[in-house]
Amino acid sequence: MINLTLNKKVIIFGFIFTFFSSFGQSFFLGLFNAPIRNELGITHGQFGSIYASATIFSSLLLIWVGKKIDDYRILNYSFFVVILLFTSSLFFSFVNSIYFLAVGIFLMRFSGQGLMSHTSTTTISRFFERSRGKALSTIWFGLSTAEFILPVLITYFFLIYSWRTVWQGIAVLIILFLPFVILNTIKSIKLDSREADTNIKTKLKIKSWRRRDVLKDYRFYIVSLNMLAMPWIATGVFVYQSFISDSKTWEVYTIPKAFMVYSITSIATLFVSGFLVDKFTGRKLIMYMNLPLLFAMITLFYFEQEIFAYIFLGLIGVSNGLANILGSSTWAEIYGVKYIGSIKALTTAFMVFSTAFGTAVFGLLIDNGFSIENIAFVGGSYIVISLVLLILIRKSVEPIRLSN
Helix, strand or coil: CCCCCHHHHHHHHHHHHHHHHHHHCHHHHHHHHHHHHHHHCCCHHHHHHHHHHHHHHHHHHHHHHHHHHHCCCHHHHHHHHHHHHHHHHHHHCCCCCHHHHHHHHHHHHHHHHHHHHHHHHHHHHHHCCCCHHHHHHHHHHHHHHHHHHHHHHHHHHHCCCCHHHHHHHHHHHHHHHHHHHHHCCCCCCCCCCCCCCCCCCCCCEECCCCHHHHCCCHHHHHHHHHHCHHHHHHHHHHHCHHHHHHHHCCCCCHHHHHHHHHHHHHHHHHHHHHHHHHHHCHHHHCCCCCHHHHHHHHHHHHCCCCHHHHHHHHHHHHHHHHHHHHHHHHHHHHHCCCCHHHHHHHHHHHHHHHHHHHHHHHHHHHHCCCCHHHHHHHHHHHHHHHHHHHHHCHHHCCCCEECC
16 A cells, blocks of 8 residues: 555545444344344344344444544544454354343444444545545445445355354454554544645635534434435335235245345445535435435335336435435535534434334334335335425525635
């Protein structure tokens, strides 16, 4: 990495941290569901309850710990996150009861899904301005790469090693590799470091909001309603995919195969959306972010044929690609970057909480006799209501500009 520019080094850091956040993501932890349940003798429902509860607690702690990224050099903060991820992974390999399982899931959700992704997206959002959209789209390829590689790799490892040995191997990889990455990418980065910009145009200065002021701003809540549609609805779909297949009388492998379409549309949208954000800004694009998700709910409501499973998940993939970029860039555009760490800690906590919310809502509706069409209607209604509210305030979703 010696001959790389600082801009490229920061991108590499963000990509790798986003990749390693996968160890705390639902798609990865779900791979260990069966062996852990079999060893501990717990049911699907018990595992799900523990998972949701641990996720909620991790989101609450993230609000406080996440804001500290505004107070320390990213070098020091990143080392703290890596040590926590290493400790969490090692602890997970020793889980031998439901109580240890709850702590283990909490630690992985907090350090992996929470702090690793928070550290990477906050660093990118703060450091880049002119090319923020392309930078964010690039680092999110890290998670897409993990989603493509790790399920097959871990399944293969299960043929050779126990699930505990796999986690111990993950811990070793984290502690040997990530400190090297940090020291060779962001060692010189300070809180006020910014990308090298050859654009000689005078930049407009905008007000940087503190988190306590953001919480008093009505725009924050309306934009958040739109930002949270994707995580809670998609999580519900992913967790209860077997219920969807049974309801639609699809083959058991239909939705797993349709996930390939989801990955393709998500990655393609990630690539395009980065350029769109840099050209049009994220705050203008959020109006369109959940439209594919709305069409996915309509597809789920009206159609029964298996071909629509691919269309359904493909549409969700488009919204996912947009949401990953807009969920980081829009807040920096509206509220500035000086306190973006504490703001992102709050929005990331909301996102993590919403995944637990989605699991609970889908489960509650299913237990109370709602059909998948009814649930699709609920999800679609949420999207429409939040979008209407956003349209009503669209002219006010702008930063406060400061005079030079």
